[in-house]
Amino acid sequence: MIRATKEFEGTENTQNTQNTQNTQNTQLREKGTVMKDTTLVIMAAGIGSRFGGGGVKQLTSFGPHGEIIMDYSIYDAIEAGFNKIVFVIRHSMEKDFREIIGDRIAKKIHVEYAFQELEDLPAGYMVPKGRTKPWGTGQAILSCREVVHEPFAVTNADDYYGKDAFRKVHQFLVEAADRKIADDHQDKENVTVNAVGNLPLTDISKQAHYQFCMAGFVLKNTLSDHGGVTRGICRLNEEGVLSEILETKDIIKTKDGAAVYSANASLISLNPESLVSMNFWGFTPDFMDELESGFLHFLDDLDENALKAEYLLPTIADRLLKEKRVDISVLPSSDKWFGVTFREDVPFVRQSILELIKAGLYPERLF
Numbered sequence: 001m002i003r004a005t006k007e008f009e010g011t012e013n014t015q016n017t018q019n020t021q022n023t024q025n026t027q028l029r030e031k032g033t034v035m036k037d038t039t040l041v042i043m044a045a046g047i048g049s050r051f052g053g054g055g056v057k058q059l060t061s062f063g064p065h066g067e068i069i070m071d072y073s074i075y076d077a078i079e080a081g082f083n084k085i086v087f088v089i090r091h092s093m094e095k096d097f098r099e100i101i102g103d104r105i106a107k108k109i110h111v112e113y114a115f116q117e118l119e120d121l122p123a124g125y126m127v128p129k130g131r132t133k134p135w136g137t138g139q140a141i142l143s144c145r146e147v148v149h150e151p152f153a154v155t156n157a158d159d160y161y162g163k164d165a166f167r168k169v170h171q172f173l174v175e176a177a178d179r180k181i182a183d184d185h186q187d188k189e190n191v192t193v194n195a196v197g198n199l200p201l202t203d204i205s206k207q208a209h210y211q212f213c214m215a216g217f218v219l220k221n222t223l224s225d226h227g228g229v230t231r232g233i234c235r236l237n238e239e240g241v242l243s244e245i246l247e248t249k250d251i252i253k254t255k256d257g258a259a260v261y262s263a264n265a266s267l268i269s270l271n272p273e274s275l276v277s278m279n280f281w282g283f284t285p286d287f288m289d290e291l292e293s294g295f296l297h298f299l300d301d302l303d304e305n306a307l308k309a310e311y312l313l314p315t316i317a318d319r320l321l322k323e324k325r326v327d328i329s330v331l332p333s334s335d336k337w338f339g340v341t342f343r344e345d346v347p348f349v350r351q352s353i354l355e356l357i358k359a360g361l362y363p364e365r366l367f
Helices: 013-029 069-080 091-105 137-142 161-188 287-300 314-322 343-358
Strands: 040-042 084-089 109-116 154-156 210-218 229-237 242-254 257-261 267-270 275-283 326-333
Touching: 013 154, 040 069, 040 137, 069 091, 069 137, 069 161, 084 091, 109 343, 137 161, 137 314, 154 161, 161 210, 161 275, 161 326, 210 287, 242 267, 242 314, 242 326, 275 314, 314 326
Parallel strands: 040 084, 040 154, 084 109, 210 326
Antiparallel strands: 154 275, 210 275, 229 242, 229 275, 242 257, 257 267
């Protein structure tokens, strides 16, 4: 079993934040509603590695007071209603990460840590000789197993997603918690009773059917002026539920919108209004069991790709879709995504942040 390391912030400020949350929950109960626990998991194990960077201390600042992109995502998450942050990092970066980011965020919201390591494998498995590449986003989320027990969202650390996506994903997760309560109640009512021993009979052959979500961004709002990008283009059914993700590489911005080069170097136009995945997911906690069993199958199937194969969330989601074991609601976001795919993107991102501040969407100093 994957073992995640669990860390808690025990500062007075964190306790004050928790006390405030408890007071708010009490007030909501008096009004007939209860605030649901929801967690944002931020995959930050690779942060600071772009452009051959030197780790957390070399992170590029984008805000007027040294804010990094992650600060804006956390601000939006808190505003949307998330009440816990889990940072997925490496043990080697913990000291710097706490100093640069974690400790100040812990003054605003409950913070926990999980650690993604190449050597963190189930009993009986070893790292293939020569392997240095991490195991991927699926293992990153699996490392949170011991600290995430509520509906949770997943984001990259160095992408800006905007407020709309956080609001919609949070609302989905709150409704997912309500559905789980209703389903559990219905299951109890429908239990088949053994006529001899009055014991419930369980159909162990029945596989779980999941209800997840994904923030969808308009393709034209995710392109770079400085080179091709890889995007997961979403195909939806009439109900807005995901049917397929088509990973498409080297998408470039054109005067008509977007395109890719064919094998004979001619341009093939893409619909610039297509929705794409930017690795912003919403999951229920039972997904952890799926990740754990799937990771075992992934490791068992390693062969000539043992040095490079990755256990990735989009691949896992696509498998569940093909097995008809999941409904993934795609929640369209009206916001413009941005991130630093190329070094030349940095000035644009900084200017975009300043424009959002001038528009009143963020204070000049976040935390």
